[in-house]
Each structure stands twice: as C-alpha cells, then as structure tokens.
Amino acid sequence: MKMWSGRFKKELDSLANDFNSSISVDYKMYKEDIEGSIAHATMLEKVDIITKEDLNKIVEGLNSILKDIDSNELEFNPKAEDIHMFNEEELTKRIGDSGKKLHTARSRNDQVALDIRMYLKNKIKLIVEDINKLINTLINIAEENLDTVMPGYTHLQVAQPVTFAHHIMAYVQMLVRDTTRFKDCYRRMNENPLGSGALATTTYPIDRFMTTKLLGFDIPTRNSLDSVSDRDFIVELNFDISMVMLHLSRFSEEIILWSSQEFKFIELDDSYSTGSSIMPQKKNPDMAELVRGKSSRVFGNLMATLNMIKALPLAYNKDMQEDKENIFDSIETLEICLLVFEGMMRTLKVNSENMREKAKKGFINATDLADYLVKKGMAFRDAYKITGQLVGYCVDENKSLEELTMEEFKKSSELFEEDVYKYIDLDYILAQRKVYGGPSPEAVKIQIDDTKEYMKNIK
Structure with a gap:
C-alpha cells in the first residue's frame, strides 16, 4: 500500500509501478536522504512541531537504517517507489508512529531537490580531487621534459618547434579551467531548497535558515517554485563534466597518434595497453580510445537533460525523475576516465630522441630563418618570400635548411652570415622564445x- 494511496480506490498496476519507480537509480542518495531527514526532524523539534521524544526515536531509527545499509545488512526494496519512501517506510517499521511524523512540513519535491544537491556537492569535491591528481602528474611530466624538443603542429602539419613540457602544460591549463568551473558550479548549487514544500512552502512555522546551517549550505533558496523545479545545477554540472571529457578526448587523440609507429613519440606502459586476438605484434592504445569514445556518452547525457527540461511548466513534473540517471552516469564515466587517464600518463615512456628527429624535419625552423633576415634589416614579406624559395630549393635537393652551405644561402641574400646556423638551431630557437607563455624551458x-601558485589560490 502506497503512502499516498488514501485518495485512490485501486492499487497501482504492477507494470505502472515498475515504470514509475526510481529506486534503482536514486538509491545512491540514501545517505544524503537520511542526513536531510535528520536535519529536518531536528528543526521540527526546535520549532515545537514534534516532541523531543519523537526526535530521538527518528534520529536513532534513521542512523540505524544508515548503519545497516552501509554494512549491507539492509537491502533496498526494488518495489519501493523511491529512496525517500523506502527510508520513511523502513523508519516507520522500526520506530512506529513517530516515523509517520517525519514528513510533516515537507514534500518529496523539496526532499529530492535537497538530496540531489547534497549528493552532487559531494561528488564535485571528489571530481576536483581526481582532476588535481591528474594535473599534478602532468606537471611532473612537464618538469622532467623542459628540454625535450618536439614539433608543434597546426593543421596536423609540422609548424614550429616546442617542447614536450609546453605541449603537456597546454592540457594542464585546460584542466585548471575545468576545476574553476566545478567550484563555480558548487557555489551556485550550495543553496538549500528544503522547506519549499511541494511548490508553496507550508503553514507550519518552520526555520529554513536552521536546516541550511545544519546541512552546510550557504543560504536557503529564495523562491519555492523555483526551488522544486530548478535543475539548472544538473545541466551546469553535466556541461562541466562534458568539458573535462572534451579535453581528455582531445588529449587521447594525441596519445593515440604519438604512440603509433608513424610518430613513436611515446610508448604506453603494458599495464595500460591491449593486444590483438590475431596480430601478435599489436600494442593498442585502448584506454585512450575508450576515453575518446566515452566523451560522446557524456555529451549525450547533457543533451538529454537539456531536452528533458526545455518545455516543462512550473513547478515539479515527473519528467524530472529522468535527471538523475543521466548525471549519475556522467559522473561515474568521468571518475573512471580520470583515474585511468592519470595512470596511463604516469606510466608512459617519452621517446625524446624520436621527437627531436621529427622536429628536425619539415622545415620547422623556416619562420626563424625569415626572422633572421628581418633582424638583419629586411622587410618581413621579403624575408618570407626568400625563405619560401629556400624551402622549395631544399625540397628539390632533398636537404634541410641546416644542411645548406653558406654559398647556397648567399645566392638568396647577401645578408646571410655564418651566424645563421646558430639562429636556425632548434635548441637556440626554443631558448629565444622566452615570451611569457612561450615554449622555452625558461x-x-x-x-x-x-x-x-594559481591552483593554491583557487577558491
């Protein structure tokens, strides 16, 4: 018998009951639901809605439920409508009539709005910790490769020399931005909807500021209608997760390229690679490929949540039950991807010699050759043209710019001197790129x- 069945003459059809139930998804919030209920009961006693005796029974009963769930002594009832009804029914079974008083001045609408905020706040903290762990691993790699020369690319064509450290730090900046987004999301999420009721609060003299303090929120939400119908924070968190997965997907693509036989810039550790069932020589970057693939799954969750909300009238609608499955899946996907990615990066081997050899090819120092002529007094466009002609000559002669003789240089311009070889040396080129944010080791x-330092000060 449902707790809300008083108005009904027939029981809910068994198939409709299964369709309506969300316990298979929202059971994850059992701890937050119990914490919220304890705070709500504490407030009810404070404003004289329930007695001290009722409060003590409720708190003791809820804590016993929490302990039994944590120890696997109490299993979730798959027939329960949701985690809120499961906990309340179990509480009433354990303590009797006092349990029936818990839901006074509360609706499942503000209850679920509370639970999901509390659950997601806890998850954000864990996600930020995992991102920071990956950032620290990447920074360690960068510190070990300040002098590791590699080709930088545009259009996936060799462009200008950079260092592996500089390339890795580009992804660090993306991940640092991601942490700031999560922290911003946390701040906006940290408002307490409890006390909003179904949509119009209650006639009981409840104290929303008390439950706000008890549950660690900054402030109560300001509008009861908005409080129970708002899912902006879930959309925002889904977007923030999507951004991390976007960055990991781009990084994965480069890991896949770098570990290929054509590049050989890195070698993935055996513990983060797989083989082929038919080709014994294969060593596949499956972890990176899976991260790249799972990004699409997270993007889909974001779009599904947006589409679920886009035409809903105020206030609560049952459609909103669909919000949790998507965000829970996105969180779990991100968590495993971050852990696997960190391990993959921490154990990979950098093939610095192959990177340097690749950097020597493709006329990666052509821009610096043009800049050399500019520093000798030539207009940039003239220097650009001469350098292009020299590159064309080298292609025909199967030479690099460094292999040209001084006589060959002089045929293009009398401004060339012996110091040109220093100016087109890869290490010299990188050392001179000392502009803040540039690729020089310095x-x-x-x-x-x-x-x-910036990470220390992120609030």
Missing part, C-alpha cells in the same frame, strides 16, 4: 610555477 618553468 618560460615553461615560469608557467609551471605560476600554475602551481
């Missing part, structure tokens, strides 16, 4: 130090 070291 600039990247500053970037790393500044990033560490």
Whole structure:
C-alpha cells in the first residue's frame, strides 16, 4: 500500500509501478536522504512541531537504517517507489508512529531537490580531487621534459618547434579551467531548497535558515517554485563534466597518434595497453580510445537533460525523475576516465630522441630563418618570400635548411652570415622564445610555477 494511496480506490498496476519507480537509480542518495531527514526532524523539534521524544526515536531509527545499509545488512526494496519512501517506510517499521511524523512540513519535491544537491556537492569535491591528481602528474611530466624538443603542429602539419613540457602544460591549463568551473558550479548549487514544500512552502512555522546551517549550505533558496523545479545545477554540472571529457578526448587523440609507429613519440606502459586476438605484434592504445569514445556518452547525457527540461511548466513534473540517471552516469564515466587517464600518463615512456628527429624535419625552423633576415634589416614579406624559395630549393635537393652551405644561402641574400646556423638551431630557437607563455624551458618553468601558485589560490 502506497503512502499516498488514501485518495485512490485501486492499487497501482504492477507494470505502472515498475515504470514509475526510481529506486534503482536514486538509491545512491540514501545517505544524503537520511542526513536531510535528520536535519529536518531536528528543526521540527526546535520549532515545537514534534516532541523531543519523537526526535530521538527518528534520529536513532534513521542512523540505524544508515548503519545497516552501509554494512549491507539492509537491502533496498526494488518495489519501493523511491529512496525517500523506502527510508520513511523502513523508519516507520522500526520506530512506529513517530516515523509517520517525519514528513510533516515537507514534500518529496523539496526532499529530492535537497538530496540531489547534497549528493552532487559531494561528488564535485571528489571530481576536483581526481582532476588535481591528474594535473599534478602532468606537471611532473612537464618538469622532467623542459628540454625535450618536439614539433608543434597546426593543421596536423609540422609548424614550429616546442617542447614536450609546453605541449603537456597546454592540457594542464585546460584542466585548471575545468576545476574553476566545478567550484563555480558548487557555489551556485550550495543553496538549500528544503522547506519549499511541494511548490508553496507550508503553514507550519518552520526555520529554513536552521536546516541550511545544519546541512552546510550557504543560504536557503529564495523562491519555492523555483526551488522544486530548478535543475539548472544538473545541466551546469553535466556541461562541466562534458568539458573535462572534451579535453581528455582531445588529449587521447594525441596519445593515440604519438604512440603509433608513424610518430613513436611515446610508448604506453603494458599495464595500460591491449593486444590483438590475431596480430601478435599489436600494442593498442585502448584506454585512450575508450576515453575518446566515452566523451560522446557524456555529451549525450547533457543533451538529454537539456531536452528533458526545455518545455516543462512550473513547478515539479515527473519528467524530472529522468535527471538523475543521466548525471549519475556522467559522473561515474568521468571518475573512471580520470583515474585511468592519470595512470596511463604516469606510466608512459617519452621517446625524446624520436621527437627531436621529427622536429628536425619539415622545415620547422623556416619562420626563424625569415626572422633572421628581418633582424638583419629586411622587410618581413621579403624575408618570407626568400625563405619560401629556400624551402622549395631544399625540397628539390632533398636537404634541410641546416644542411645548406653558406654559398647556397648567399645566392638568396647577401645578408646571410655564418651566424645563421646558430639562429636556425632548434635548441637556440626554443631558448629565444622566452615570451611569457612561450615554449622555452625558461618560460615553461615560469608557467609551471605560476600554475602551481594559481591552483593554491583557487577558491
């Protein structure tokens, strides 16, 4: 018999009951539901709605339920409508009539709005910890590769020399931005909807500021209608998760390229690689490929949540039951991806010699050759044209710019001197790119130090 069945003459059809039930998803919030109920009961006693004796029974009963669930002595009833009804029914079974008083001045609408905020707040803290762990691993890699020269790319074509440290730190900046988004989301989420009731609060003299303090929220929500119908914070968190997965997906693509036979920039550890059932020589970057693939799943959850909300009238609608499955899946997907990705990065081997050899090819120092002529007094466009002609000559002669003789240089311009070889040396080129945010070892070291300091001050 449902707790709300008083108005009904027939029981809910068994198939409709299964369709309506959300216990298979929202059971994850059992702890938050119990914590919220204890705070609500504490407030009810404070404002003289229930007695001290009732409060003590309710708190003792709820804590016993929590203990039994944690120890696996109490299993969730798959026939229960949701986690809220499960906990309340179990409480009443254990303590009798006092349990029936718990729901005074409360609706499942504000109850679920509370539970999901509390659950997601806890998850945000864990996600930020996992992102920071990955950031620290990447920074360690960068610090070990300040002098590791590699080709930088545009259009996936060799462009200009950078260092592996500089490339890795580009992803660190993305992940640092991600942590700030989660913290911003947490702040906006940290408002207490409890006390909003079904949509119009209650005639009981409840104290929403008390439950706000008890549950660690900043403030109570300001509008009861908005409180029970708001799912902006779930959309926002889904977006924030999608951004991390977007960044991990881009990074995964480069890991896949770098570990290929064509690049050989890195070698993934055996513990984060798989083989082929038919080709014994294969070592596949499956972890990176899975992260890349799972990003689509998270993006889909974001769009599903947006579409679920887009045409809903105020206030609560049953459609909103669909919000939890999507966000829970996104969170769990991100959590495993972060852990696997961190392990994959921590154990990979950097093939610095292959990176340097690749950087020597593709005329990666052509821009610096043009800049050399500019520093000798030539207009940039003229220098650009001469350098392009020299590149064309090298292609025909199967040479690199460094292999040109001084006589060959002089044929293009009398401004060329012996010092040109220094100016087009890869290490010299990188060392000169000392502009803040640039790829020189000196600039990247500053970037790393500044990033560490910035992370300490993120609120």
